[in-house]
Amino acid sequence: MSTIDRCPGNDQQKSFTIINVTCHACGEINEVYSDELQKKQTCDKCSVELKVEG
Ligand SMILES: [Zn+2]
Known part of the structure; x- marks a missing residue:
């Protein structure tokens, strides 16, 4: 078995995307x-609740 050194900070590299959601009430x-x-x-x-699909 080998020991893997974990670099602190790696967990902070989250990948995400920004989705544009058009409000059905006001546009x-x-x-x-x-x-x-x-x-x-x-x-x-x-402040209307957005309906996010996906
Ligand atoms: Zn709105």
Whole structure:
């Protein structure tokens, strides 16, 4: 067996993308991070809950 040295900081390299979600109520385009899609997303402008597909 070999020991793998883990470099501190590697875990911080998360890959994510920004998804543009258009608010169905006011048309505002909200930028949502792909790693936050599990959370409830609301429109920055009118606070309506966004429906994120994917
Ligand atoms: Zn809105």
